[in-house]
Amino acid sequence: MDLSKDYFSNKYNLMHPHSEIVEAMPQLKVGKALDLGCGGGRNSLYLAQQGFTVDAWDHNPDSIQKLDMICVNESINTITTKIVDFNGMDFSGQYDLILSTVVLMFLQPSSIPNIIKNMQNATKIGGYNLIVSAMDTDDYPCTLDFFTFLFKPKELASYYDGWTIKKYNEDTGLLHKTDQNGNRIKLRFATLLAQKN
Numbered sequence: 353m354d355l356s357k358d359y360f361s362n363k364y365n366l367m368h369p370h371s372e373i374v375e376a377m378p379q380l381k382v383g384k385a386l387d388l389g390c391g392g393g394r395n396s397l398y399l400a401q402q403g404f405t406v407d408a409w410d411h412n413p414d415s416i417q418k419l420d421m422i423c424v425n426e427s428i429n430t431i432t433t434k435i436v437d438f439n440g441m442d443f444s445g446q447y448d449l450i451l452s453t454v455v456l457m458f459l460q461p462s463s464i465p466n467i468i469k470n471m472q473n474a475t476k477i478g479g480y481n482l483i484v485s486a487m488d489t490d491d492y493p494c495t496l497d498f499f500t501f502l503f504k505p506k507e508l509a510s511y512y513d514g515w516t517i518k519k520y521n522e523d524t525g526l527l528h529k530t531d532q533n534g535n536r537i538k539l540r541f542a543t544l545l546a547q548k549n
């Protein structure tokens with residue numbers, strides 16, 4: 353398999369793998385990963401390049417079909433896709449890494465505690481969770497109605513009491529979407545990399 357970080361993005365018009373998974377990679381143990389909300393598969397493909405066996409789940413059949421097509425084209429047999437709606441879903445497993453980048457903000461608020469509990473229970477001791485999701489804060493309020501769930505300050509970290517927090521921040525980031533003045537909308541994003549004890 354071609355191991356260049358840009359290989360899949362260049363060839364299949366995907367975004368580059370999320371910067372947080374690329375940054376986390378040196379401290380991760382290669383093994384089994386679950387990509388919750390894989391979209392077109394930029395992170396799943398990157399993880400497969402690094403030697404992970406990946407379960408890649410999303411509710412969008414077009415995204416899953418695109419990822420399946422890439423896997424066939426590239427003779428990748430270490431990514432297993434599934435079409436699934438995370439709202440109200442339970443899952444189990446023994447993963448070394450479960451990641452969900454810019455996905456939780458599209459779920460029903462009532463689903464969040466359960467999906468995080470499932471992520472935690474399905475992570476091996478010593479394994480990692482990586483989550484990036486948008487926030488609603490006093491300094492950067494979010495009024496966009498296409499985000500159905502937004503973390504409040506410190507909310508994501510509070511789920512991970514008892515885990516070793518390798519990274520946590522609520523830094524600002526820019527959406528591609530612009531406001532009425534044509535400026536890209538700025539929000540805070542909760543970013544967490546935590547290791548299960």
Ligand SMILES: C[S@@+](CC[C@H](N)C(=O)[O-])C[C@H]1O[C@@H](n2cnc3c(N)ncnc32)[C@H](O)[C@@H]1O
Nearest residue numbers: 389390391410411412437438439453454455458
């Ligand atoms: C902004 S994309 C992020 C995709 C990928 N994680 C990434 O970083 O490129 C959000 C993804 O969440 C998926 N998604 C949204 N709501 C979902 C749901 N209820 N169940 C499963 N997947 C969902 C969408 O289909 C989409 O692929």
